[in-house]
Amino acid sequence: MEEHRYSHRVLARSILARPDGGAALAGQTLCVGGWIKSRRTHRGVVFLALSDGSCASSLQVIVDPEKELDTEQLHTGSCLLVKGELVLSPGKGQAVELHAREFLHAAPADASKYPIAKTKLPPEFLRTVLHLRPRTDLISSVARIRSALVLATHTFFQQQGFIHVHTPIITTSDCEGAGEMFQVTTLLAPEKREHLVASTQDQIDAARELVTRCGDTVRKLKEKKSSSKAEIGDAVKQLKAAKDEEARLVKRAEDGGADYSADFFGRPAFLTVSGQLQAETYACALSNVYTFGPTFRAEQSHTSRHLAEFLMVEPELAFAELKDDMDCAEDYVKFMCQWLLDRCYDDIKLMDDKLTESGALERLQNVVSAPFARITYTQAIEMLKEVKDFTFETPVEWGMDLASEHERYLAEQLFQKPVFVYDYPKAIKAFYMRVNDDGQTVAAMDMLVPKVGELVGGSQREERYEVLVQRLEELELPLDSYEWYLDLRRYGSVKHSGFGLGFERMLLFVTGLENIRDVIPFPRSTGKAEL
Known part of the structure; x- marks a missing residue:
């Protein structure tokens, strides 16, 4: 059995993920490593469930007392x-x-203090031990699914001829115009x-003085015939610097806040809420592009x-209308x-086994087997108004932004599959x-899916200069x-x-x-910002 190239061991996946569960490999001597998920003893024989995180299953390791291997300190959480x-x-x-012959490395874990017990632990508790929760079946499966979706994302867009573009994390633009941004500053x-506070009148008076x-120095030097050009030049520079400082203090007083000219970028800067606007610049040159990164x-x-x-x-698609986007x-x-x-498949099945109402496998199969529904916003409002068997917390009326309860009702009850809602009121977009x-x-357009609600939000971008200027002015954007x-x-x-898909929401869905x-x-x- 070929070892992993960089760690001189065989991954559990290489054994257990085979169609025969590894039966054809019986008789081979090999080395495996991982963390003990559980331990039990029967008639002196120790049974260890060993997981290295490479797949959803654990490999059972049998330690026979005749081998004289020290297992006294090996409990749940130990590395072996x-x-x-x-x-x-x-x-x-x-x-x-695996019948153990030799321990090449054994690092014990104190069973009395190890917080990740064998018993089922609720996600709420696991959030309090972020550094250890990847060792649980649930979170390790989520990690593998997440990794698979990253590769799937790049594979899909690369196969469709899209070019991957890295957009900045630090930006001076607010894509949404909502103002809910984290500021980046060295002030x-x-x-x-x-420089963080508004200028005082005393500071402005001192600057003017x-x-x-x-100014008096420059005037006197010019009147004095013996003054050199260098002396006059230095005095003029000092005057200009004094005037700039006065103007800066006055502006800071008028703005009532920070002096961003002293900040790292010389202007207000923020963590990005979206890479869309920057991606559009490349779509208008390279045709089809996509960005995939953190937003805040x-x-x-x-x-x-x-x-x-x-x-x-x-993604951003040139020469594309809303239908193409959907x-x-x-x-x-x-x-x-x-x-x-x-x-x-095994990780998705584990979700069904671990979560009472997951339905993950069935949900994925339903998605790939039928086309998504498509309705206008107006049609969605009319359908929601006709609902008699459920009372929404937020009353339904044309012009409102659909709440999560409305989105999920459309996807889970009325259509029972993903549904696009498009042509929204201008005032809420x-x-x-x-x-x-x-x-x-x-x-x-928004793509609404069961369990989550909105998964994708997108639009045809306004390509008409005059209309775009008008929209910016309507929303009082500079x-x-x-x-x-x-x-x-x-x-x-x-x-x-183009559109944006919330990657973590996709993970909730699947x-x-x-x-x-x-x-x-x-x-x-x-x-919350642990670790």
Whole structure:
């Protein structure tokens, strides 16, 4: 059996993921390593369940007392690198087991203090031990599913001819125009804190007095015939610096806040809420691109669906309208679901076994087997108004932004599968979405799925310069901040569309987990930023 190239051991996946469960490998001597998930003893024989995280199953290691191997300190949580013979297993649940011959490495864990016990632990508790929870069956399966979806994402877009673009994490643009952004600043450093507050009148008066003195010096030097050009030049520079300082203090007083000219970037900067606007610049040159990276929202939210830091997949398609955008989003989601069915079946099945109401396998099979529904926003409102067997907390009326309860009812009850809702009211959508001919709606779409609600949000982008300027003005957004974005419409504008998929929400959908903090390794949310 060939060892892993970089660790001189055989991965459990190489044995247990074979169609025969490793039976054909019986009789081979090999080395495996991992962490002990459970231990039991029967008639002096020690049975260890060893997991290295490479697959959903553990390899059973048998330690016979005749081998005189020290197992006294080996309990749940201990690390073990063991050499032995793989034999056919007479027990149920596994095709093979490893009969230990030699311990190459053994690092014990204190059973009385180890917090990850063998018994079933709720996700709420596991969030308190983020550094250890990857050792549990549930979280390790989530990690493998997550890794598989990353590869599936790149595979899908690369196969479709998209170019991957890295967009910045630090930005000076707010894609959503919502203002819920984390600010990036160096003004908190002790030597710069004076720039955080508005200028006082005393500071402005002192600056003006300095300007006056510098001006008098320049005037006297010019009147004095013996003054050299160098002396006059230095005095003029000092006068200019004094005037600049006065102007800076006056502006800071008018703004009532920080002096960003002293900040690292010389202007307000933030963590990105989306890479969309930057990705559009490349779509308007390379045609089809996508970005896949972290985004940040400073929302004071404690719900099970929101994070402060999460991943977004954001493709942009040139020469594409809203229908093309929905087609791409549907194909992408179906591709990911089929990818998991083909490559992560055991992990998805584990979700069904671990979670009472997961239904993960059935949900993925339903996604790949039928086309998604598509309805307009107006049709969605009419359908929700006709609902008689359920009372929504938020009354349904045209012009509202659909709440999670409305989204899930549409996907789970009325359609029982993913559904696109498109042509939303202009008033509740962002400035960059293309205004429809009715003047009241925009070419925007959301993909709603069972268990989650909104999974994808996208739109056809507004390619008409005059209309885009009008939208920015309507929403009172500063035109000078979006001059570069307007240039894309000034010079060779093109119809284009795009969408964003919340990667962690996709993981909620495919796993059946209820809380988004359980599908990301190190969740960041209001008041929570461990490790």
